Amino acid sequence: MDRRRVIVALLSVSLVTCLSGWSVGWFKPTETVIHELAPGVFFRKTRNEPEFIGCNQGWVIFNDFVLVIDANFPNQAQEVVRLIRKSTDKPIRYVFDTHYHGDHADGNPIYTDIGAIAIASENSRELFNTKGLAGFQKSQLEKPDEYGKLEYKKPSMLFPRKLVLDDGTQRVELLHFGHAHTAGDAIAWLPKHGIAFTGDAVVNGPFNYTGDSNTESWIRVLTEIGKLPIKSVAPGHGEASDANLVAAQKRYFVELREAIQHAIDAGRTLDEIKSSISLPFYKEWCGVDVKERTENIEHVYSELTGTKSR
Numbered sequence: 001m002d003r004r005r006v007i008v009a010l011l012s013v014s015l016v017t018c019l020s021g022w023s024v025g026w027f028k029p030t031e032t033v034i035h036e037l038a039p040g041v042f043f044r045k046t047r048n049e050p051e052f053i054g055c056n057q058g059w060v061i062f063n064d065f066v067l068v069i070d071a072n073f074p075n076q077a078q079e080v081v082r083l084i085r086k087s088t089d090k091p092i093r094y095v096f097d098t099h100y101h102g103d104h105a106d107g108n109p110i111y112t113d114i115g116a117i118a119i120a121s122e123n124s125r126e127l128f129n130t131k132g133l134a135g136f137q138k139s140q141l142e143k144p145d146e147y148g149k150l151e152y153k154k155p156s157m158l159f160p161r162k163l164v165l166d167d168g169t170q171r172v173e174l175l176h177f178g179h180a181h182t183a184g185d186a187i188a189w190l191p192k193h194g195i196a197f198t199g200d201a202v203v204n205g206p207f208n209y210t211g212d213s214n215t216e217s218w219i220r221v222l223t224e225i226g227k228l229p230i231k232s233v234a235p236g237h238g239e240a241s242d243a244n245l246v247a248a249q250k251r252y253f254v255e256l257r258e259a260i261q262h263a264i265d266a267g268r269t270l271d272e273i274k275s276s277i278s279l280p281f282y283k284e285w286c287g288v289d290v291k292e293r294t295e296n297i298e299h300v301y302s303e304l305t306g307t308k309s310r
Contacts, residue, residue: 028239029205034083035240038193040170042087043234044080046072048207054103055236058188058197059084062170065093068111069188069197070104070236071118075146077107081114092116094165096174097155098199098236099182100124100132101212102139108153119163120155121176124184127212128154159186180221181236182212187225194231201225202249204238206288210299215253222250248285253300255279256290260300270301 029049037043040061046053054076058069066084071077084092095111097104097120105128108118120128133152140147157163163174176186181200188197196202200209201221230243256279263273274297279290291297301307 037195037232037234037240038190041190041193041195043197043240044083045239046076046237048237052103055101055200056234056238058234059092060170060172060188060190061088061090062165062167064090064167066090067165067172067188068092068095068116069234070098070199071095071107071111073103073146074107074110074150077110080107081110094119094157096120096186096188097124098187098197098201099185100127101182101200102132102135104199104236105132105155106136106139106147106152108155109150112153117157118153118155119157119159119174121174121184121186122158122160123176123179124155124182124186125158127182127184131212177221177224179214179217181209181218183214185221189228191229194229195234196225196228196230196232196246197234198225198236198246200236202233202235202246204233204235204241204245206286206293207237208252208293208296210296213299215257215300215303219250219253219257222246222253226250252279252282252285255281256296257300257304260297261304264301264304270298273297273301 030047032047033045035043042059044057046056054072055070057072057080060067066088068080072080081092092111092114093116095108095116095118097108097118112118136152159174161176165172171190171192173189173191174186175189185199185201187199187201226246230246233241233243233245235245259277259279260273274291274294277290277297282290
């Protein structure tokens, strides 16, 4: 059937990072919207208020098939399949998990049941086998109406550093630069359009979870991502933006590590650091005082003091 644009809301302004976005209302946490970032390239920004429903997703329509970027939770995967079917009857051949977390990968069985192949980086293999499986099984107990009798589906196609899908019309490069949000993080880079789907290596707002991260390595990964000629960033959570978002994400970790190291050198305790740390730029960007990101402060402190293995 003819491909029709599936657009709930068009971008009416350029995709830019607005560091005062929360105060001026640029960020819309209660809305789920779809943007067609380029012909056949879609970005679904999911809401996170009043309840968190999962990650952002993307899909790319090739000549003969569709690639989905991030499976999300099972119920959101079902919704994305319905949305894709409104624009094309081409088979969904691949679903790319940017990392193992359930809000990015637990929807895999929805796609594999219709014939898709799940893809991820080689470095995520062990995480899928352990933490990913455990999280899925926990969700089966907690959300039986959604997870039901679904069988956990780990990616069956793994790549070490780079995997390319190119049919002459669309080109998507799946790239693993190293340990960032997780050890297996990878992004989807569309060089013809200058679009990067970053997963949670880059997010737009106070969504960073550092529990599986190495923030020193994360900064290096963001440096490599920043070398790409990016025009648009489709982050793992939050609004779409441009290359400035990569710089903002990097700045957060650079300044957070510097501030905590300075306090450690001054002999301050973790509790003292948590009560006194200040990064005004972070609140301008995210609308949240950096002190509220307690887990991130604790994680970086443990990295810098060697009290937690990396």
